[in-house]
Structures are given as structure tokens and as C-alpha cells.
Amino acid sequence: MTKVAIVGASGYSGEELVRLLLSHPHAELVAVTSRQQAGQTVAQVFPKFASHPRARALRFVEPNAGLLAKQAEVVFLALPHGVAAEFAVPLLHGGARVIDLSADFRLKSAALYKEFYAHDHPAPELLCDSVYGLPEVHRAAIRGATLVASPGCYPTSVLLPTLPLLRAGLIKPQGIIADSMSGVSGAGRKAELDYLFVECNESVRPYGVPKHRHLSEIEEQLALAAGVPVTIQFTPHLIPVNRGILTTLYLAPAKHFSTAEEAAALGAQITACYEAAYASEPFVRVLEGKALPDTKNVVGTNVLELAWRLDTRTGRLLVMSAEDNIVKGASGQAVQSFNVMCGYPETAGLL
């Protein structure tokens, strides 16, 4: 058993971390923090966990990094960017390993961070040590990491479908378009008019165009795989579901195709590429036959599912992915990294 704590556990990602860690076979949840909820039990704040004895016993406390570093071996940070980095420093100094769900340690470049997040990085000296917590891609590095930067929800939905193709040279690194739809939990548990039920229900809308913050980590990871700088187009939309991201990717195959035969040959390469990348991955599901991704098939799970189509009319490759933005896109993936870091079976607590 590993002692774990969650800092900032009252938001949607924090709540999902609580759920996953309460029932994790190798984690003992020793502390949850929240300024607003301090003093209340987990069961009071999240009635849905009230049947769990630990949820009735454990109380939220004010965050205290020094104390947490002594209580817990691994600390999950579910805090806003900027704030997370400030907590990570004393936790790491105190000897805890940190899994940060914010954007603070996802980029290698403090300058890029400032460009996209509009303030100086609070702890740039840690950027070189942090590991981008996408286990399917950076498993070995996660194993030895003391600081894991768990990926954003949109980036996960873009990177897992794209990286194997890029590394295999099957698609061009230029001209990638990612069109995404996200459920409202992606906006966080914030009391803002824009996210009221009446404002979101029976509504669909783009936002954050054309330069959403998640572009920075997507492009950095794509560039790592491609070996060249990558600039992509990314358009997020808000749709009236609680959870789920559906991303449609428009990709240019490296080799031109227009006939059915050429498409079949290229298709065989794509199949082989995804097979090599994901056949043994428990949390990536490549759909077969006529099946297309549907968020309702992955919500509540740590699985990302994807399907692809070659369009002989346009010469493009379409890849579509679906995930639960709060699980594979946030807390589930963080627990997956936790399993990797601690040497537990990667699926522990996630099936």
C-alpha cells in the first residue's frame, strides 16, 4: 500500500481522484485538502461516496505542503495552473513524489508557458525533471519520475491517435487539424454564468479559437515525435454532456493515395502501426469494422477508443477518438501514472 494525498480535491478532477483512490487496491488515501471544504468529511462533500467507510471518516483539511510531504508518499495536485507549481516545490523538497494534473509542468519551455498562460512560470527549474504523464508514450520515464505532469484532456484525445502515425512517418507533421467537442465538466466546478445548466443545455458553441492553451502541449509532444516543429489547428466546442471528449482529426498521409488499391495498401500500414502501438495497451481501443467512437462507450472508464477512415475523394486520413475527459483525460490517467511509478499493475484500480 502506498500513502497518497489529493490537494484541491473539491473540483471534478479531484472528485474523480477521490473515487479512484478510495477503491484502489494499493493506495491508502491519507489526506484530501480544500480551502472551502476544510472540516467536512469526504462523504459530506461528495454524498455519492457516503457508502465508503473511509469517505465517512476522512475530513478535508487546509492544504499544508510540509505536512502532506510527511503524510503521503505520492501527492496528486488538482489545482489551477500557477498554484500547482507553488505546491509542487515544497512537496518535492519534502520527499514526496508528485503527480500534477494542472498544466504547470507539461511544457519543457518556460517561455512557451508564458506565451500560453500569460504569467511567468513559478518554478522553471523543475521543467527539465518533470515527465509528461502519458503512459502509452512515456512509460519508462514515468517509472522513475518524482514529478509527473499529467496531460490535458484535449491533448490526450489528440496525441494518442496521432503520435504512432507520426513516429512511423505515415502522416505529414504539417496541416494537422483537430476538431474537438467536450462535455461541460471540462470547464471545472466553477460558479460562472456560462456554465449554468440553462446556458449549456440545448446549446453548442466553439470557444477559445484559434489559440487555446492546450495547443502548447499538443504541439510540443507532436514535435518530439516528428523531430520537427509542428503547428496544428485546434478548435474546441462545448456540448451539453457532463463528460466526454470526441475529437475528429484531419491528417495528410505522407504518401499520396487516390485509388481503392492505394487506400487498401495504406490502410494496411495504418492498421499495423496502431496494432504495434496499442494491441497490448489496456486503455486504448482501436475499433474495427464499421464501428465509430461514441463517448457513451467510454464515459466512466479509462479507455480511449479510436477509429480511422481513408477518404479517396480528398486524400485525407480521418481519425476519430472518444474518451472520458475526467478519467483518461485527467484523473484516471493520473492514477495510471501512479501505478507505473509505484510498480503496480497498470490497470490496478482502473477496471
Added chain:
Amino acid sequence: MTKVAIVGASGYSGEELVRLLLSHPHAELVAVTSRQQAGQTVAQVFPKFASHPRARALRFVEPNAGLLAKQAEVVFLALPHGVAAEFAVPLLHGGARVIDLSADFRLKSAALYKEFYAHDHPAPELLCDSVYGLPEVHRAAIRGATLVASPGCYPTSVLLPTLPLLRAGLIKPQGIIADSMSGVSGAGRKAELDYLFVECNESVRPYGVPKHRHLSEIEEQLALAAGVPVTIQFTPHLIPVNRGILTTLYLAPAKHFSTAEEAAALGAQITACYEAAYASEPFVRVLEGKALPDTKNVVGTNVLELAWRLDTRTGRLLVMSAEDNIVKGASGQAVQSFNVMCGYPETAGLL
């Protein structure tokens, strides 16, 4: 044409008043106020009205009762209770007629107001002059009123089905139960966590039990019709729709019935009672045959629809009603009162 103004036009009732009055054939919307939105045009605040030239021209202003009383002949107040009364006084003194959508002038008793609203009434001297703005019931009084208290959304859904039966002596005034479900717009456009999309979607919950504020006006109006004090049971629930209230009423017929024949005889009386009350009313629809109310059939309209069933097993009369909480339950009904007050056809701007 009558010059009208709306005070507090940035909430859901205010927005609906704007919609109805912009296209009203006999109303000229001369002013809309909102502290938060002052300076912006109606089209900027409510993009959905941007095609209307007046919405592009008219700007929100800070509320100024003295000025409004000069500009407008009729002023609609879409303000929180307590605040509304403070505005009504100078408006009435300034010569304007006032239609208040808050609860401030719905009760005749200041003591009852204090019991249910937890503060002293700000203008108790006006309570005797105000008219409860349910046109199907108080049409004559509305015609000459200078101050109309437009009914609450739940009360409308309870009173229209119940009052004719009570006045006709067909049901007992004791033991009435009203079980209601409301869409989330009923909570207003407030940035509170409880009304976030994620907190309301895939959720149903009772609230305000057992003593919701609307009980006070429901019971006062029922008592007026019954000639005796009336105490009812009322349970509101929040459901994930934008608009609509569905109320199921459990009533005790004055005359016992248990056979099919007795039910048929009583049913004929109920039919005749509703026929007398509502056959010529444009905004109350008594369903026939097997049809039952469904909020989707009334949303966006000023119509309340109702159906009833006699249960020979239990001896009870069930009446079910559906309305749009923001139209017949608020702004549409207020415009209906406006039409009555000004002598316009009662359906003007409401079909």
C-alpha cells in the same frame, strides 16, 4: 402604443419580457435597466434578439425610478423580492403603472410575507391596492389596477387547475397535495454551483421541503376561493430541462365516489366546471381523451394545459398541469395582465 420599461432585464424573466415586448403590437419598449449590463445594447446582452432593430438600438441603463416613471406608462419589475417593492414606490408616485414579477405584492398580509420571506415588508401600505395578476381569476380587478403582482410560476400551475373546482365546491379545501417539477430556469440566472450544468444534468432532486415560499400565495388564493383557511402540501423538484413546470395535484372530491357510475357522474360535473371556467380562455387548455400534459407542448407559449383523472380505487381526483415557467409562469402572464390593464386584446403579442 403604450410606452413600457423593464427594470432588471438581465435575468431569465427579464429576457423573456424583452422578447415579448419587442414584438408586441401595442408596446413600445423605451427602457431596459440592469446594473451589470448598463451601457450595452439589448442585442449585445441577448444575441438571440440581434435581428430586431430595436434590440440593436436600445441600451441597458442604470435603474432610475424617477426617470423611468416619466419615460414609461407601464413598468415591469423583474427584480428579487425586497428590491422590487423599493422600486415600486417611487414608480407609482411618479405616475407609472407597475407590473411586478417578484413576490413582493402577491400577499395581502405583511405578517405572512415576513413569515415566508424572513424580512419586514418594504412597503406594506401598498399591499391592499395591489392586484394578484392571474387574469383568468382577477381580470376585472387587473383592468383598473395601478399595481399588479404577477403570480409565481408554481402558484400558477397549482391555482388554475384548482380554483374552479374549489369555487364550485367539487373538492374539499383540506388535504390538497401539489407535487411539482420545474426546469432549471426557475432558479434564475445566478452563478451558483447548484445550478451548473454538471450538477443538474442527469439529476432529479426535491428542494425547499416542506415549506417553500410559494406556499404563502398559493394558500392565500385558495383560501379566497374556498372561503376558509387552506393549508396544502407542496413539494417542488428540480429536473434537467430549461423550461417547464409539471404539477400533479392530489385532491379529495367533496362527494365520495367508488363505482364507475359515481365516477362518471362526478366526472361530468368536473367537465362542466372546467368548461365554464376555461372554454373561452385563450391560455388554458383542458385536454381531452387520453391526452396527458407534457411540458414540451407548452414551452415557449403562454398556455397552461391540464388533464384530470378520477381514481375509483382511492377515491381521489388527480389533476395534472403543464406550463412554461417563464411564460405563463412569469413574463407571458405579466404581458397578459398588461393587455388587460391597457384594454388591448388579451392575446396581443402572446400568440
Added chain:
Amino acid sequence: MTKVAIVGASGYSGEELVRLLLSHPHAELVAVTSRQQAGQTVAQVFPKFASHPRARALRFVEPNAGLLAKQAEVVFLALPHGVAAEFAVPLLHGGARVIDLSADFRLKSAALYKEFYAHDHPAPELLCDSVYGLPEVHRAAIRGATLVASPGCYPTSVLLPTLPLLRAGLIKPQGIIADSMSGVSGAGRKAELDYLFVECNESVRPYGVPKHRHLSEIEEQLALAAGVPVTIQFTPHLIPVNRGILTTLYLAPAKHFSTAEEAAALGAQITACYEAAYASEPFVRVLEGKALPDTKNVVGTNVLELAWRLDTRTGRLLVMSAEDNIVKGASGQAVQSFNVMCGYPETAGLL
């Protein structure tokens, strides 16, 4: 490990049984049947289970009672009423134990069955042997049963809150009113216009009034507890959520109360009654303090939560309950009975 099969596994209850039994620590799912889906794997029919190896291997077959009785020790029937009874007979003769999720074996009286289901009971000789599968109430009988009739979703939401009070004599058996709201999965996976997205979304409507079929089993179980015949009023409503039932019960305390002191005394008795009934039950949660039931806190779990309020104004006791209609209201409860029947921990596979 116990070998289990599911007959009629392509509906919503069947799908949930598949989910629960695939991951059950003591169940081996050896067969799933569906006329429409025969030949396909579980993973093809339910893509969301595709990560489970058994779901990729197990194929739907045509139902064959004789064969199933040899393959499985316990067979779950997720079939329409009428059809279920015809399957149960050969399964029981073949030596299997049966857990039926339909209404076919819930009543003791074949005449009552005919009154409510409009056809002769297909196997009346089995009615005396079947056990009503509400473990919190009939645990001992379930333990030795060969035929368990798993309760309906609405009945569960009414009976668990009501039975302890009735047995303790705290409420009168007369005059009970149950007002319920159900998610659309309650209507089953049927291609009917009434249950299309567009017909249900932004809609609330009552249905099946005043004599819904579930009345029969509710009243029979209440009568068993009360020792006298019981007739109740029950009104179901359809609301736009996938899952969840919220039931509000209007009850008459046996002892009159009107003062705060009397309410406090009665409240202490109610608290003690529920404490005695449910303090050690893993799947019933009596809420404390100001908390009220909310379906979002129980969806996906086998928990029913309830809260109660005494209303000194009306002298009534209100009890409100929330459950997942497909889990505690159907498949979860069936698995709970399975655990009881087989001597496994009652929470096995359900936490």
C-alpha cells in the same frame, strides 16, 4: 465460482447484468441469449465492454432453456412479462435456479396478475414458490429460493422507505401517495416514437395514471407488512435523464402531531425505526442533516438513499428516495439476490 447465464441480454437491464456479472468475483458468465443479437460477441453488441476479454470471446446465442439449465447454475431472465414465465418453467425443471427480473413471479395471486397484466398467468403453479427478491426484507427466504422474482424499479423506491415504518406501526396503511419520476431507460430499449430523444428531451410528463401495473406488487408487499389490505395512489412521470428514479412519498403518521415537540418525539421514533432497519444494510443510505436525495448521487450504484421530513403544518410525513432504476431497481438488486442465494458476501461485485 458459480456458472450464470442471462436470457434476454440485449435490453438495458440485460446490459447492466452483463456489466455486473462480467466483473463479479464469484460468477462465471457462461451464456447470454438474444434472438436479435445471436452470433455476435458481447463486445460487438456492447462496445463499452470491449476491453473485457470475456466480452470479446462470449457470443450471444438463441435462447434454449434445456441447454441453459445444463450450462448454468443460476439463470437471470431479463425478458418481458409473460415470456419470462415460459422460460422459467423448463429452467427450473432442468435444475437451474432462476432470478427473474420481469413481473411474472412477483405476485402471489394469479387473479391479481391477470387484472394488472391483462392475460392469464403462464405458470400459476410457481407463484407460491417464488420469493420476492428484496434482500433487505426477504433475505432469509431468498437464501433458499430456487425462483426469485426481482422487484420492479418503482416498487423498490416505494417499499424500502415505507415498509419499516409500516411494520413499526408508525404510519397508517391508508392514504399513501407515491409520486415518482423515472429516467427513460425505464421504458426499455424499444424502438418507439415516444422514447426518441427529441420526444423526451425538454419534456416532462405523467403516464400510466391512475393504475400503473407496478401498483399490484407494491400493494401486495405493503399489505404483507401492514397485515391489512393496502390501496395506494401512485403516479409515475417520465423525465429526461437516462437513469434514476426519485420518489416522493406522502404518509400519514399513526399518531397525530402538530407542535414542534410532538414532531421531535415522532422524529426520534422514525430515526430509530430506520436505524434498526438499515444501519447495517450496505445498500440503503438514510441521509442526515439537511441533505435530500439526488439521483446523481446513486446512479451507477446499488444504493437507495432516502430522507424524511415531518411537516407540522399538514401533519404529514414526507419520505423521498433516490435509486438507479437499472441497478438497485433491477439488475444490481438481482445480483444482490444472487449473492444471497449462493452464500457470497452480499456486496460482492456491487461496490
Added chain:
Amino acid sequence: MTKVAIVGASGYSGEELVRLLLSHPHAELVAVTSRQQAGQTVAQVFPKFASHPRARALRFVEPNAGLLAKQAEVVFLALPHGVAAEFAVPLLHGGARVIDLSADFRLKSAALYKEFYAHDHPAPELLCDSVYGLPEVHRAAIRGATLVASPGCYPTSVLLPTLPLLRAGLIKPQGIIADSMSGVSGAGRKAELDYLFVECNESVRPYGVPKHRHLSEIEEQLALAAGVPVTIQFTPHLIPVNRGILTTLYLAPAKHFSTAEEAAALGAQITACYEAAYASEPFVRVLEGKALPDTKNVVGTNVLELAWRLDTRTGRLLVMSAEDNIVKGASGQAVQSFNVMCGYPETAGLL
């Protein structure tokens, strides 16, 4: 007043035509047909229109083209493709003017029709006479038309934002990508499992990739404007709203830009282009400032709203549009054409 009839009035487009034509100041609805609903009144089939006297009087009849051609001057066809053409022929021969909401007369090429609709065109001789009913583009031709092919919902959302830019040479005709999200009413009122509430709610999914039928009319209209053949990429998604289409278009400006200055210069041209095309159009709203399209601002109206952004990082032009798929995307646009054909104000009955 013009006498009008609707053939196939029981689907969602038909229902909306009924709504619009019942309250149209210059249309008299003389007949509505539906095989399934024949004999019932409009009010019985659509309770929401029951307050309209005409809806209570008018009964659905079996479709009879010969009779309809005598009764009505203009006939709206809200029928499936293939069936619509068979009705259009006798109606036109009988002297009626026809506005067809199906895909049957939208293409000029019978071969293209066969390629996309998988059957021979039932009346190819009419293809040269039919006019594509997009009033903002083909107003003059609609004026004199006897057969108007009202555009598809997706095509409207793609063509209105794209055509002015293409005609002005501001964008390249190659490489256009349209990513669309549609509400479930777009699938029609069909009793199919895929469109049940439970299957659509909390779900997002692509479908019909990569060769949706609407591609044919989109590409034909784009080619007309560009003067060269055009092949586009089009991906529709189904999202859980009743109504609304949001389309995000990825376009390549004809002139390369990368600096802020170049973007500003190009932006001025785009502004001028849209201003020229739509400043005086009542049903196209080009958003200003930071506003982005949101379906909730256009649902229930005949307005398409759009906004655009130049991305200096990628060199692309993004245009986003929102419309009500059943109004501007179907029935409202058909009524708009009706107004043009009959010489009525184009906004009659549509504001």
C-alpha cells in the same frame, strides 16, 4: 392569401411547416397529409398547436396528388427522397407550384444523384427546371420557379458562410473542411434504436464518414460559385440537443498571410465581402467583436449566424456558423422561398 398544402406533415420538418404556415399572414393551410395520421386533426397529432382554431378543425388526409393540385396553389413536400419526386410530377402537371424539402431536386445531375442516393432518379426530366432554394443566393430564380428544391440542413450551414468568399476569390476552392454537429431532430421522427433518448443523451458520435449524402449538393453549389469542380471534406456528428447545427469550416485564403498586418488587410476584405453579401439579408447575422455562434441564439428562428477568425499561426481562415436545422435548415427556409415565389415580404411569417 395563397392556398398551401403540406404532404408528409407528421415528421419534424412537416410539424415545423405546420407551425409556420398556421400563423403565416399570407398562407391558408388547406390540407395536410400523412398516411399514418389520416383522420386525426392537426391538434390531435400536435397538441402544442391545439390553441390554434385551424389546428382543431383541419384533419390529416391520405395524400392524393391530383386533389391537392386542385386545392392548393403551393404544395410543400416533406417526404423521404425518392418518394418526393413521385409526388412532385403529378402536382406540377396539375398546376401546383412545389417546394420540395427532400433531396430529390437539389442536384442538376441524375448520375450524381444515383451515386449518392443509390437509386435511379425518379423524374430526371425535372432536374433542369428545379431551383435550389437558397434565397440569399438564388433569389431571382426562385421568384419564377414552379419547383423549388429546398436545401439540406448541413448544406445551408456550409454554403451561406462559404459562397460569398468563394465568389469573391478570397478562398481557394480546394481543401475545404466542414466539421458539423447536429441535433437529433436531424435524423427525423423515426422509431429507430439509434435515436432513442438513452442512446443519444450523454453521447457524441460521428456518423456517415467520409461520404455523407449532403456532400453532393454542397459540392455542386460550391462548384457553381467557384467555376471549377470542388471536393470537400465533411464530417457530421450527432450531439444531444433537439435542434441546431454548428458547423466549423477550415478554409485556405487565396492569399497567404502570416503577419498581423497581413491578417488585418485580409480581414478587412472578408468583412467587406460578408457586408456586401449579408448586410441587408434579414436571415444571416455576421457576429462582431468577440462573439462566436451558439445554437441557442438561433434555435426557433430562421437566422443563420456566423463568425470568422484568421489564424496567423496556421494561415487558415475559420468560419463558424449556427442555425436551427429544422427552421433555416429546412422548413423556415422553405417558407422563405414561398414568400419569394409569391411576392410576399421575405420575412412574412418568419419573425
